[in-house]
Amino acid sequence: MGLKEDKIVPGREERVAACMAFGGCASGIGKQDKICLKNNERGFSQAGLCQLLPTLGMLLTLPETAVIVHGAIGCGSTGFGMNTSIRLHHLLRGNPNAKDSLWFSTNLDESDVVHGGEQRLEETILAVNEKYKPKSIIVMHTCTPSIIGDDLVGVIEKVRPLIDTSLLYSHCEGFKTKVWATGYDVAFHAMVHGFIEKDKDGPPPKKEGRKPGERPIVNVINLASMGKPDEVELERLLNAIGIDVVIGPNFADRETIRRMTQADLTVSVCPTHDDYLVHYLNTEYGIPCVLKDMPIGLENTRRWLLDIAGNFGLENEALALIEAEEAKVKKGVEKYLPALKGIKVFLSAGEFRALVTGGLFQELGMEIVGLRSYHHDDFGTEFYDRLIEAQKGKDFPIDIANFQPFELVNLLKKVDPDLFCGHVFDNAWAARLGYPTITIFRIFDHYVGYRGFYEVAKKAVRNLRNHAFNAKLSQNVPEAYRKEWYEKSPFAYIKSEAA
Numbered sequence: 001m002g003l004k005e006d007k008i009v010p011g012r013e014e015r016v017a018a019c020m021a022f023g024g025c026a027s028g029i030g031k032q033d034k035i036c037l038k039n040n041e042r043g044f045s046q047a048g049l050c051q052l053l054p055t056l057g058m059l060l061t062l063p064e065t066a067v068i069v070h071g072a073i074g075c076g077s078t079g080f081g082m083n084t085s086i087r088l089h090h091l092l093r094g095n096p097n098a099k100d101s102l103w104f105s106t107n108l109d110e111s112d113v114v115h116g117g118e119q120r121l122e123e124t125i126l127a128v129n130e131k132y133k134p135k136s137i138i139v140m141h142t143c144t145p146s147i148i149g150d151d152l153v154g155v156i157e158k159v160r161p162l163i164d165t166s167l168l169y170s171h172c173e174g175f176k177t178k179v180w181a182t183g184y185d186v187a188f189h190a191m192v193h194g195f196i197e198k199d200k201d202g203p204p205p206k207k208e209g210r211k212p213g214e215r216p217i218v219n220v221i222n223l224a225s226m227g228k229p230d231e232v233e234l235e236r237l238l239n240a241i242g243i244d245v246v247i248g249p250n251f252a253d254r255e256t257i258r259r260m261t262q263a264d265l266t267v268s269v270c271p272t273h274d275d276y277l278v279h280y281l282n283t284e285y286g287i288p289c290v291l292k293d294m295p296i297g298l299e300n301t302r303r304w305l306l307d308i309a310g311n312f313g314l315e316n317e318a319l320a321l322i323e324a325e326e327a328k329v330k331k332g333v334e335k336y337l338p339a340l341k342g343i344k345v346f347l348s349a350g351e352f353r354a355l356v357t358g359g360l361f362q363e364l365g366m367e368i369v370g371l372r373s374y375h376h377d378d379f380g381t382e383f384y385d386r387l388i389e390a391q392k393g394k395d396f397p398i399d400i401a402n403f404q405p406f407e408l409v410n411l412l413k414k415v416d417p418d419l420f421c422g423h424v425f426d427n428a429w430a431a432r433l434g435y436p437t438i439t440i441f442r443i444f445d446h447y448v449g450y451r452g453f454y455e456v457a458k459k460a461v462r463n464l465r466n467h468a469f470n471a472k473l474s475q476n477v478p479e480a481y482r483k484e485w486y487e488k489s490p491f492a493y494i495k496s497e498a499a
C-alpha cells in the first residue's frame, strides 16, 4: 500500500513502527527491538496530542482555502491559535493583506450522534462554497462522525460535481493513532488526492526526461513550521550550484502542487515529516529522492547539498560553494565560540529537528546532556549515535514523550543543563526552573543552512549572557510537582515490553 492506494492513512505505529514512550540512554534507542519500542506505554499520562493538530496546521497553510472540521466543536478549536502564525507566515511571504484562515465546524451535537451528520456536512460544504468562494475546501473527519459511521467519501463524491472548487478530505480521527506525526501523512494524503489524483483535470502525465542543457528542477518539501527566511536560504544554495527549485506543498497553490510531479528530484528537509509524500512522487512519477538529512548545522548541510548535487553531476560546484560558505560562517561565529565552549545543552522538539540541532550545537563547542523527543522512528536512530560519537562516546539521557511535562521537569532537575533549547511551550517549563532558554526556531528567524548556523550561535550567546527574567521567575513560582516525584526516576511510568 502507499499514499495513492490508502483509503485511510495507516497510523505510524503500523507504517514505521513509531514509538511514543521510552526513557533511557541515547545509546540504547538503536539497540532496542523495534516491536518492543512500538508497544511501550505509559501508566500515567499528563498530556497528549491528536493527529488533527498537525493536519490542521498544514492544511490551513494552503492559500485561499476553507477548512471544515466535521465533528464536535472542540476539535477545531486549535484553529484559533493558528491564525496568528498563518497570518505571519503569509506576511513574510509578501502578502501584507493576509486574512485569518477560514475554518468552520459542523458542530455535531447529541442529536447528530443519533441521527448522523452527513446532511449537515453536505449543507456546510455548499454554504461555505457559496458564501466564501474559496479556491479549495478541505473536510477533516474527526472522531465523532467516524464512530457513528458517517460516510465521508460518499458525501464528498455527491457534492464534488456541484461545486467548481477543489475538494479535499482527510480522515484524522485522534483515536486511530497515538503517533501525532501521522497527521503529516494525513495532510499529504488530502493534498495529493484533492489536487492530483481526483482533481477535475486528472493527474498530470509523467515528465519525459530533461532536455540537454536544461537546469535540473528539484522539489524541496517544506514544513508548515518553516519560515520564509529558511526557504530563501535553501533556494539560494541550490540556485548557486545550478539547480532550480519548486517549494511545497505547504503554502503552495494547486498549480504548484501539481508542478511537483514534473521535477527531476524530490528532496526532504525533514525525513520524518516527508517520507509519505516523497514515496508517492517516487512510485507514481518515478522521481528519485534524497530522504535522509536536514540541512541544519555545517555537517548536515554539507551532506544534504552533496547528496542533491550528486544526482546531477554537480559535486564540484557544490564543494566549491560549501567551502566558501563554511569559511565565511566560521569566521562570523568566531566571536561567539568562547562563550559557547563546554556549555551543556538540553534539547526538546520533534525528533529529527532536535537531533540535527544537537549536531549544530556540538559544532559550536557545546555538549548535549539530554534530549526529549516527541516521538521516535527509524529515521532518527543513526543520529543518536552520531551525537554520542561527536562527544567522544559521552552518552546522555533521552525521553521519548508526547510532551509529558512531569517527565521533562524531573529529568531537567537531574541533568541540570546550562542551556535549554526547545519549542516555546517546552521552554516555559525550563524557564520556571531558571534555565536560560532559546526557542528552537521561529518563523521569522534563519535556522537552516549557513545563515541559520550563524543566527543560532548568536541567539544562544545572547540568552546565556542575560537570562535574568528566567532566574527571577524561578524564585517566584512554586514547584510544579511534589518533592516525592523528583525522588523517582523520570521514566517511572513508562511500561516497556523489553523491560
Ligand code: SF4
Pocket (backbone or CB within 6 Å): 050, 051, 052, 071, 074, 075, 142, 143, 144, 172, 173, 174, 175
Ligand atoms: S481526539 Fe478526536 S475528538 Fe479529540 S480533538 Fe482529536 S479528532 Fe477531536
